[in-house]
Amino acid sequence: MSAFSALIAxxxxxxxxxxxxxxxxxxxxxxxxxxxPLGVGPEAAILARIASxxxxxxxxLSVLLSLDRLFQADYEDGSLELLALSGLPxxxxxxxxxxxxxxxxxxxxxxxxxxxxxxxxxxxxxxAALLLAMALGTPSLSLIGAIGAALTVSLRRGGVLLxxxxxxxxxxxxxxxxxxxxxAIAGLPSISxxxxxxxxxxxxxxxxxxxxAAALRLSLE
Amino acid sequence: xxxFANPARFLRITDAVLPWSAALTIVLLALGxxxxxxxxPVDYQQGATVRIMYIHVPAAWMGMMIYxxxxxxxxxxxxxxxxxxxxxxxxxxxxxxxxxxxxxxxGSLWGAPTWGTWWVWDARLTSVLILFFLYLGxxxxxxxxDDPTRAARAAAIVALVGFVNIPIIKFSVDWWNTxxxxxxLFTGHxxxxxxxxxxxxxxxxxxxxxxxITVLIYRVRAEIIARKLRVLRLSAIEG
Numbered sequence: 001m002s003a004f005s006a007l008i009a010x011x012x013x014x015x016x017x018x019x020x021x022x023x024x025x026x027x028x029x030x031x032x033x034x035x036x037p038l039g040v041g042p043e044a045a046i047l048a049r050i051a052s053x054x055x056x057x058x059x060x061l062s063v064l065l066s067l068d069r070l071f072q073a074d075y076e077d078g079s080l081e082l083l084a085l086s087g088l089p090x091x092x093x094x095x096x097x098x099x100x101x102x103x104x105x106x107x108x109x110x111x112x113x114x115x116x117x118x119x120x121x122x123x124x125x126x127x128a129a130l131l132l133a134m135a136l137g138t139p140s141l142s143l144i145g146a147i148g149a150a151l152t153v154s155l156r157r158g159g160v161l162l163x164x165x166x167x168x169x170x171x172x173x174x175x176x177x178x179x180x181x182x183x184a185i186a187g188l189p190s191i192s193x194x195x196x197x198x199x200x201x202x203x204x205x206x207x208x209x210x211x212x213a214a215a216l217r218l219s220l221e
Numbered sequence: 222x223x224x225f226a227n228p229a230r231f232l233r234i235t236d237a238v239l240p241w242s243a244a245l246t247i248v249l250l251a252l253g254x255x256x257x258x259x260x261x262p263v264d265y266q267q268g269a270t271v272r273i274m275y276i277h278v279p280a281a282w283m284g285m286m287i288y289x290x291x292x293x294x295x296x297x298x299x300x301x302x303x304x305x306x307x308x309x310x311x312x313x314x315x316x317x318x319x320x321x322x323x324x325x326x327x328g329s330l331w332g333a334p335t336w337g338t339w340w341v342w343d344a345r346l347t348s349v350l351i352l353f354f355l356y357l358g359x360x361x362x363x364x365x366x367d368d369p370t371r372a373a374r375a376a377a378i379v380a381l382v383g384f385v386n387i388p389i390i391k392f393s394v395d396w397w398n399t400x401x402x403x404x405x406l407f408t409g410h411x412x413x414x415x416x417x418x419x420x421x422x423x424x425x426x427x428x429x430x431x432x433x434i435t436v437l438i439y440r441v442r443a444e445i446i447a448r449k450l451r452v453l454r455l456s457a458i459e460g
Binding site: 147151152155158161164165167168169171172175176179196200207211214215218221 | 299351354355357358361362365366371374375378379381382383385386389390392393394396397
């Protein structure tokens with residue numbers, strides 16, 4: 001097994017064994033979505049109208065909250081330095097950790113989304129588009145978030161700073177993710193929005209590991 | 222470029238530039254305000270409200286230009302470890318954030334009588350608001366690190382990542398919704414603005430640029446002095 005896949009397997013295993021971090025982010029996703037019917041009121045028509053936006057915003061916040069898991073623990077116990085010294089380029093280390101983060105923080109959200117869509121009365125026509133858009137959009141969230149996580153890893157109170165840095169960069173994913181679902185509900189083709197989400201994901205796949213690795217080198221000095 | 226990497230030379234050059242840029246700021250600002258507030262006609266639709274534009278539009282230009290300058294300076298700092306580029310980017314950020322804030326507030330004041338609302342979630346307004354938060358994030362990362370050299374490199378990464386994202390954000394919010402006026406100055410077939418209104422606009426834009434250069438020089442000089450003080454204090458502690 002190559003170092004790359006070994007690192008992914010290690011991170012996924014750690015995420016599932018340490019206090020079930022993956023289920024925690026799904027629980028946050030559920031709770032955040034649950035607040036909206038309580039805040040906005042339980043009318044089905046309103047909830048159906050805002051369902052796509054609510055699901056996306058909750059998914060965004062849930063990924064944001066789990067970003068500290070990317071590098072924090074490894075930085076604190078020193079294993080990040082060992083990873084940086086290993087033969088694997090730091091960019092690929094970052095990529096492996098992003099993939100593991102997506103498997104444990106992004107993928108569970110996609111699995112939970114249909115249930116929440118049902119609770120919010122999301123029109124059935126939009127469900128396929130929602131799942132596709134989340135499948136294409138959430139990897140970008142992990143990758144973009146890695147830059148913020150790497151920059152704030154050595155800071156004592158990095159949490160709020162992390163959201164200030166990362167949330168403005170999440171906006172395009174949110175806009176096109178919601179637009180894809182809205183288009184599908186309106187009976188329009190949502191393929192163009194999905195293609196843009198895929199384009200953002202591909203660009204993030206290339207650029208974000210570079211930026212995040214540069215930020216990590218800074219923290220490891 | 223590396224000729225200007227020496228802080229002492231920078232201080233010498235700016236000593237010569239500073240009085241001129243400061244005088245230019247005052248003259249251009251006085252002319253721009255005179256033409257903007259008195260010697261220009263009222264708009265046939267907007268009335269005297271149009272005068273807000275002479276502040277709003279140049280402030281929006283400055284907000285975008287200063288972020289681009291910060292991104293270029295950050296790239297220079299990361300690639301060549303140019304010691305002054307970091308300081309220029311750091312010193313420019315609060316000025317850019319202020320111009321962006323002025324742009325948002327003046328746009329809001331203009332929108333209330335003209336559009337009938339203080340704020341709309343329109344593409345341009347939203348992207349300027351995001352630009353403002355990018356500025357705040359950049360300023361916050363400088364403050365988050367104790368060691369200035371590490372803060373400089375982290376901030377440079379933040380500025381560049383934000384710069385790559387600005388076109389993406391702009392593009393996405395443009396598709397999302399729009400109410401703001403289109404471009405009327407750089408249209409490809411000449412300006413659509415009447416010369417009497419174009420004059421104060423250009424004068425104010427030049428005045429803002431001169432103001433930016435003046436304040437930037439002051440702030441960079443203050444940064445250089447602060448760095449010197451820090452080094453002196455640290456060497457005093459280490460004996």
